[in-house]
Amino acid sequence: xxxxxxxxxxxxxxxxxxxxxxxxxxxxxxxxxxxxxxxxxxxxxxxxxxxxxxxxxxxxxxxxxxxxxxxxxxxxxxxxxxxxxxxxxxxxxxxxxxxxxxxxxxxxxxxxxxxxxxxxxxxxxxxxxxxxxxxxxxxxxxxxxxxxxxxxxxxxxxxxxxxxxxxxxxxxxxxxxxxxxxxxxxxxxxxxxxxxxxxxxxxxxxxxxxxxxxxxxxxxxxxxxxxxxxxxxxxx
Amino acid sequence: xxxxxxxxxxxxxxxxxxxxxxxxxxxxxxxxxxxxxxxxxxxxxxxxxxxxxxxxxxxxxxxxxxxxxxxxxxxxxxxxxxxxxxxxxxxxxxxxxxxxxxxxxxxxxxxxxxxxxxxxxxxxxxxxxxxxxxxxxxxxxxxxxxxxxxxxxxxxxxxxxxxxxxxxxxxxxxxxxxxxxxxxxxxxxxxxxxxxxxxxxxxxxxxxxxxxx
Numbered sequence: 043x044x045x046x047x048x049x050x051x052x053x054x055x056x057x058x059x060x061x062x063x064x065x066x067x068x069x070x071x072x073x074x075x076x077x078x079x080x081x082x083x084x085x086x087x088x089x090x091x092x093x094x095x096x097x098x099x100x101x102x103x104x105x106x107x108x109x110x111x112x113x114x115x116x117x118x119x120x121x122x123x124x125x126x127x128x129x130x131x132x133x134x135x136x137x138x139x140x141x142x143x144x145x146x147x148x149x150x151x152x153x154x155x156x157x158x159x160x161x162x163x164x165x166x167x168x169x170x171x172x173x174x175x176x177x178x179x180x181x182x183x184x185x186x187x188x189x190x191x192x193x194x195x196x197x198x199x200x201x202x203x204x205x206x207x208x209x210x211x212x213x214x215x216x217x218x219x220x221x222x223x224x225x226x227x228x229x230x231x232x233x234x235x236x237x238x239x240x241x242x243x244x245x246x247x248x249x250x251x252x253x254x255x256x257x258x259x260x261x262x263x264x265x266x267x268x269x270x271x272x273x274x275x276x277x278x
Numbered sequence: 279x280x281x282x283x284x285x286x287x288x289x290x291x292x293x294x295x296x297x298x299x300x301x302x303x304x305x306x307x308x309x310x311x312x313x314x315x316x317x318x319x320x321x322x323x324x325x326x327x328x329x330x331x332x333x334x335x336x337x338x339x340x341x342x343x344x345x346x347x348x349x350x351x352x353x354x355x356x357x358x359x360x361x362x363x364x365x366x367x368x369x370x371x372x373x374x375x376x377x378x379x380x381x382x383x384x385x386x387x388x389x390x391x392x393x394x395x396x397x398x399x400x401x402x403x404x405x406x407x408x409x410x411x412x413x414x415x416x417x418x419x420x421x422x423x424x425x426x427x428x429x430x431x432x433x434x435x436x437x438x439x440x441x442x443x444x445x446x447x448x449x450x451x452x453x454x455x456x457x458x459x460x461x462x463x464x465x466x467x468x469x470x471x472x473x474x475x476x477x478x479x480x481x482x483x484x485x486x487x488x489x490x491x
Binding site for chain 2: 057058196198202230233234235236237238239241242243
């Protein structure tokens, strides 16, 4: 899916206004992103997985997870945990686990946070077992959830870091970073402003208009006097 | 209309629309990046005051405006609900209508630009609207150039609120957004006398000034 969006085959699914295509509780974009991003990381070698998660979660949050380069971090997608207080189960988007340390990751893509959603997840995992809570998306969170440090990271943050982290090597992790970077640039949530694209200029165009039995109407644009407008920037 | 003009006009309209369509994702990213940096780096927590879309023609939107209240901070840095001002970013692509007042010689009348406006602590509940930058009689009577690229709403000659405008193509990346829009905005917003501060703050900023003839 990352490639399909990155190469503009299915980018319309994640463009501006695409969230209006989905309503109510049916928000497949969020699940598709969670699956594509964390699913691809789960298939990496432990070493690359460590590197990819470090970029994805950000330096400060990743430090709080207490994961080390020696860890083989397990990526569990939508694990069903026993719920408390009348809830049958609680389903965090992602649990990252290694050597007895667990981090809760909640992914948001054009969706608000439900009431007490993170508190329920931390309670289900156990605050003592949870090293950090990370909100990936444009939703603010408190600094602590049930006594556990919480962090907020937007998709644009991830995109910015991926752009800085591009390297000329062709390792699997490097290829993932390139694909992720291109994917996020094709989405409304992750696109980093990089100037406006080249503007097509009507002046200087040449026309070929053929009609059976007739010569071209025009093969050169009519000469036009360029309009000059003066602007003043800053102090003169 | 000659055959050549028919083709030329059609192509011009086609390319204008295509340029608009192709610019849309970049303009979305521009505003998204602006607001994230406003909150994370420059003003801290803000309260969304809503957006405005000039979608009054059915075919095109000539501008988008986004507003937010800047919130006062408590002793421990926590945001209070009390607003101390408002911020407005407007991407203005062109006017919403034809020129009503020919005496307006504003530089944004033929230039796609980012308008950066604010209201201070004395009028924190007010904010700029897309219509304020249209060349109407009322706007022409009230908007004044305060010098150095700083403009103001000045009823009776007294400055009520301020803004500056940056040509949209002067903004080439996030660094430019911060350097040309957010840093000067923060400096002028915090200044007790924006007019006095403007020559220094806007010195190296491509803030649009009245066109020279």
